[in-house]
Structures are given as C-alpha cells and as structure tokens.
Amino acid sequence: MQLDKIVIDAFEKNKIELVTTVPCKQLSGVIAELEARESMTHIPANKEDEGMGICAGAFMGGKRSAIIMQNTAIGVTINTLVTLTQFYRLPLPMLISFRGELGEPVACQVEMAVHTKALLAQLGIPTYHFHNRDDVHELDEILKYTFMCNKPVAILTDASFWKGE
C-alpha cells in the first residue's frame, strides 16, 4: 500500500477531521491523498502559524485537527507552539517533512535540519523520526498518544522514509 494512503488512513482512523497544510515537495503525495479524502476538511494555510491557529479553533469547536508542514516551519511557529498550543494544552499532530537529511539536494535545507531536533527538544515536544518505511506503523499509536496528552507532537519524515517503497 502507498505510504500516502497509510498516513491519511491513520488520520482518519483517529478521527482527525480538519487538516491544514503548507506544502513541501516531499509531501505532495500525502497532501493530494488528503485533498481527495471526503471525510476530511483540507484547509491550505499561507503560513504555518496561521495553520496552527485554525487547528486550535477547530479542536475547540469539537473537531480533531492536524497540520502537515516542512521542518523549516519550526522556525516560524515557535511562538505559536508555546503561547497557544502548549499554553492552552491543545493536541496537535504535526506531520513534518524532514528536509536536509540524507538524499537532500538543496544545501540550504541542511541549515534548518541541523537545528530541528534541538529546537523540538528545547520546546519539550515529543518527537518521532520516520526513517524507514516500516516506521509508518507507529503513526496510529503516535496519534492516540497526542490526543491522550493534549500536546503538540512532531513526526519527522525524511527522504529515505518517503522513498522506502
């Protein structure tokens, strides 16, 4: 089965009904799969902090939400993660393309990659790193864990993961 479908199936199984996205080349398949899924509302956002605001509102309105974005967005969203998502104790699965890892063709992506895990650790955000294709089978448990503990949770997905068919 395609990874894109497995990922969105796990979202659906965990009753996530609204997903905001800011695209990344690595995420194009999963975003297309989301867009095609009738059971989920897809709201493209112009910036990731805006997307997190939409997710916060949706959750308080009774719908589980999630965000799909690139790891560069961690740099954009620190204030929102801390003063909104964490301060109000809101659950937020963050499916993140981990650019700048092995196989990366663009040097600039490495600059943010080297800070990504350190920033997430500094923020006290539970972080999972999908490197092999089989890692996707943890997604269901990670989503359950996120809605159990009411925290933002990062799922970093690197190029090796997405290529591991």
Added chain:
Amino acid sequence: MIRSEIIKNLVPVLSGQLVVCNIGLPSQEMHLFGDQPSNFYMLGTMGLSSSIGLGLALAQDKTVIAIDGDGSVLTNLGTLPTIANNVRDNFILLIIDNGSYGSTGDQPTYAGKKTSLAAVASACGCENVIECQADEAVDVVEAAIASKKMTIIICKCISGNIPVPVITLDPVVIRHRFMQAVEA
C-alpha cells in the same frame, strides 16, 4: 470613540455568542466589561484571532465572532485569502481599526496611513466587506449576525486606551469553559 468604548457597547450584542478576543487590551476589555464562558481570551500569539475564529467556525455551526485589530491583521495578512477561499457563513471577523498598535503604546500602523484593510480584504476575495465608523459598530455587528453570511467588518475608530487589569484566568480554564460553551 476609542476601542474600549466600542467593545463596551458591543457587550449586549455579543452576549451568548462565541467570541474570540484578540491578544492584549481587546481581551482585557472584553473580560472587564462582558466576561462570559463563551469568550475565548488570547493571552498571547499576536495575529491569530481570525485564524482561531475561522477554525472554530469550520468545525461547528454556531456563529463565531473574532475580534481582531488592524495591527494583528497586518501581522497575519495571509489570513484574509484563507478566509475568502474557505467561506463559512457562521463566521464574522470584526477588525477594530484604530490605526495603531494599541496594546504596545499606540505606535501607528500602516492601516492608519495608506493601507485600506477593507480594500485588502476585498482584493483577497472576501465577499461581504463592510467598513463602518465606531458609532455604527453595534448595528453593523447585529446585522451581520442576523444575515448568516460570512462578513468582514472593519470598524474605524481613534486610538487611545483606558487602564484595564490583565487577565489572570489560567489558559486551561479559559479553554475548558469555552469548549463547554461551544458544546452547550
């Protein structure tokens, strides 16, 4: 008329409604004049009132009024295309435009100079954009609620502030009672 007077005048109209209150003085003024469980007070995160309001409106059917400011909308200008392209007729965005960053000492914003937020909202694709003056705010908000059409209101007023206490409610308490009001 300054923002705090507009907010005070709006309290009866907003009674029982789901209200997302912008960071800083707008939240503090709503809390002082018209605290209710269905007010969501933003204690931080400048710029996201409209985004939180849109998410809330997308997730359920009750009317949502997001109170924003010109400075905050300028901070998160990407919100207007998102709102325009994801129409929810239970959503009202009320931008109180005093042409200044009121909570930080009334430094002027570009909305008080050459930039028209009403024109920006229209250019972004928002369909019901109303610019009004402070003394029209109550009637315009009341009409927007009754219209059941997504409406963007830019309410012009002069800058200035009154002393108001900070909100000491715990954020989790704010969220909990707000979510109970959403469900009720």
